[in-house]
Amino acid sequence: MPSLEHIANLVHDWLNAQFSPGLALFFEFFIIGVLIIGLFSILGLVLIMMERKVSAWMQLRLGPNRVGPKGMFQTVADTVKLIVKEGMTPDGVDKLLFNLAPFIVMIVAMVIMAPLMFAKNFQIWDINIGVFFITAISSLSVIGILMAGWASNNKYSLLGAMRSGAQIVSYELSAGFALLTIVILTGDLKISAIVNAQSDGWWIFKGHLPVWIAFVIFMIAVTAETNRAPFDMAEAESELTAGFHTEYSGMKFALFFLAEYVNIFVVCALGATLFLGGWQPLHFGTGTGFNRVMDYIPSSIWFAGKTFFLIFVIMWFRWTFPRLRIDQLLNLEWKYLLPISMFNLLLATLITIMGWHF
Amino acid sequence: MAFLKKYFSNIFQAIRSLTTGMRITAGYALRHGKEKITQQYPDNKKTLVLPERFRGEVVLTHDENNEHACTGCTACELACPNGTIKIITKFDVSPEGKKKKALDTFIYHLELCTMCNLCIEACPTNAIRMAQTFEHSVFDRNKLTKKLNNPGSKIREGVE
Structure with a gap:
């Protein structure tokens, strides 16, 4: 069966046979870039459709159902509409920063894709500081948001951006602590090593209590980090019209919107990699028939399934919980999540040292 | 602790x-x-079932003898918060020569109505009710000012 690893190796061998190694590497970069942009557009279409359908189901509505079968092409129609809209730059804005901000947010989302492992041995860059790289790069997106808010020359945009800065910076701490729990248990920052460590059971099963706590904290923190309801302080429709992207329209707005959904995908993929075993299939015990059936399912499907499950959970949060106020939001982080995750880190360290995990 | x-x-x-x-x-x-x-409205126009308490527009109910229950007391006009209803009264003269206040014209401005139901609650004789119609679009605004009592209608016997 042609796996993604197999196809990647075929392309690599063919390019190296045709061209010199330097040129082959250049072509590989090009192919990766095209694939990432393609993944972005597909993710944008699929996730926005998924969000609208999930919200409709949770509110006993139908959701989009006019364009195409069951409304499946609604997001395609929306994208076409956004592309043909005028890319307007208002008069009073800082033109350079205003036009740069959506691209910064977008590029940050693209760079985080690099160390993610999409299937067995299918990864762009197996850097040895993978988890650290992801946390470091993802904090850069706040620069794009602050830039958009500041350059818009609009008090609502600036307020939204400032709030978003406070929120992302504080929630990054507990998200980082949650990731550290797994790093401690594995003893490695490399994504492939973390996935391989889960070949005899996912960390959420093997690591018991500290990993459960870390998983819950991670899900809460990444919901806040991606600026989604119930933590949508950056947008705050009811208070700040649209927060940092009030002044944006057309494709520039679409880039922010797309970056939001791609960020959700990235953090859910990270959560699936660290807690749910990445591409590792679900195994119980060793060598049973159940395990062999699970092994037949391709690793890419396992990874996508876990990621989309976590995305569904985050959407579930959004359509269930009421929004938090800004002070409640910071209370939750500094008074609850941060102390708990610190103690949880100690507990994880103790369990790792004593070898109490499975 | x-x-x-x-x-x-x-x-x-x-x-x-x-x-x-x-x-x-x-x-x-x-x-x-x-x-x-979700009601897929223009598609299910034939089978559309509205809730019993749906508030579409105010109508004056007439029975088969073209008789209504409105005494012209103007309670609905007073209850209306935004001047939607205007009652014009007249005096009926009974055979004994007694004069009695009665309804002449019930004017209803649909364009001003917010379907708040206060007039229905104010009516002492249950003469008016909310109809379940909601397709109120017209090309001329004047068509929204309606005369609710049918021509030639009169008050039902025994309604005081």
Whole structure:
């Protein structure tokens, strides 16, 4: 069966046979870039459709159902509409920063894709500081948001951006602590090593209590980090019209919107990699028939399934919980999540040292 | 230690209430095929069933003898918060020569009405009610000013 690893190796061998190694590497970069942009557009279409359908189901509505079968092409129609809209730059804005901000947010989302492992041995860059790289790069997106808010020359945009800065910076701490729990248990920052460590059971099963706590904290923190309801302080429709992207329209707005959904995908993929075993299939015990059936399912499907499950959970949060106020939001982080995750880190360290995990 | 107890009980209460909410929405999501609140309106125009208490527009009910129950007391006109209703009264003269106040014209401005139902509640004789019509679009605004009592209609016997 042609796996993604197999196809990647075929392309690599063919390019190296045709061209010199330097040129082959250049072509590989090009192919990766095209694939990432393609993944972005597909993710944008699929996730926005998924969000609208999930919200409709949770509110006993139908959701989009006019364009195409069951409304499946609604997001395609929306994208076409956004592309043909005028890319307007208002008069009073800082033109350079205003036009740069959506691209910064977008590029940050693209760079985080690099160390993610999409299937067995299918990864762009197996850097040895993978988890650290992801946390470091993802904090850069706040620069794009602050830039958009500041350059818009609009008090609502600036307020939204400032709030978003406070929120992302504080929630990054507990998200980082949650990731550290797994790093401690594995003893490695490399994504492939973390996935391989889960070949005899996912960390959420093997690591018991500290990993459960870390998983819950991670899900809460990444919901806040991606600026989604119930933590949508950056947008705050009811208070700040649209927060940092009030002044944006057309494709520039679409880039922010797309970056939001791609960020959700990235953090859910990270959560699936660290807690749910990445591409590792679900195994119980060793060598049973159940395990062999699970092994037949391709690793890419396992990874996508876990990621989309976590995305569904985050959407579930959004359509269930009421929004938090800004002070409640910071209370939750500094008074609850941060102390708990610190103690949880100690507990994880103790369990790792004593070898109490499975 | 009391604050620690409060701290942890806060956390557990939060988890419990959040999972309750999530259970409810998950239940909705699983039932989404069977139960829908969306009306696909222009498609189901033939079979559309509106709720009993749907408030479309005010009508004056007439029975088969073209008789209504409006005494012309103007209680609805006084109850209306935005001047939607204007009652013009006249005096009926009974065979004995007694003069009695009665309804001449019931003017209803649909363009001003917010369907608040206060006039219906104010009416002492249940003469008016809310109809279940909602397709009120017209090309001329004057068509929205309606005369509710039918031509030649009169008050029903025995309604005071």
